[in-house]
Amino acid sequence: MNAVVGTHDILLLTLDTLRYDVAAELAESGRTPHLARLLPGGRWERRHAPASFTYASHLAMLAGFLPTPAAPGPHPRLFAAAFPGSATTAPRTWTFDTPDLASGLAEAGYHTACVGGTGFFNRRSALGSVLPDLFAESHWEESFGVTDPRSFENQVARAVRIAAERPADQPLFLLLNVAALHQPNWFHLPGATREDGDTRESHAAALEYVDRHLPPLVAAMTKRRPCFAIVCSDHGTAYGEDGYTGHRLGHETVWTVPYAHAVLPQGTTIDTEEAHP
16 A cells, blocks of 8 residues: 555545445346446455444544454554554555544645535534544535435536546545445335335345446546545445344344455546446
């Protein structure tokens, strides 16, 4: 990461509540072709979330504690706040002296921007301002939120604008918190009604929706320079397994998340026609 910081734009794309099993199944069956092109070998890595709900998980990730490989460690981290005695800070880890990654990258010359999705980014309360306040520029509106069936399209349009407005010589760190997978998501499943409620199937349909609208974001983030992209879930969610529904609870469906990171060369595009013949 010491060779990446300063030379690459950085994208942290958090697919809020995305379950590992659903993500893996859709990738294997070819139902998320755009995302598959960002995944090493076309497959998601199975990891453990740093927390069981959005606020706690994003605070952890923005301190350098990204989802941890689901295997015995220790596992060296990509980014780390300077912390005496850290067992996961390695020579290749990029360390920063500030309390969070956004301010650390700002000190390294980055413009930092956030496009929020879920309620912890909406600035409607002191709590909803903590995460966006970490960034020099932050955006949230109703059309980015969990109740809008076109939320991801709207978020991507804003992210494209942010990237286009930055000077060519200044690198960008962008966090985009994707709201589409979060409940309610029933409206992404063709034929479903509000009375049907949210299901594992509508969760999967929401991921397919996100996949369809990913290409403009990738093109915008690689237009000026290479981009280091981290694509992951912050936590999963339960749909009735063992009697559990939702998240902020200690169930396998919540703690196990999909993760990938990759360097995207400058000028990377995803051909929509090729991906959806």
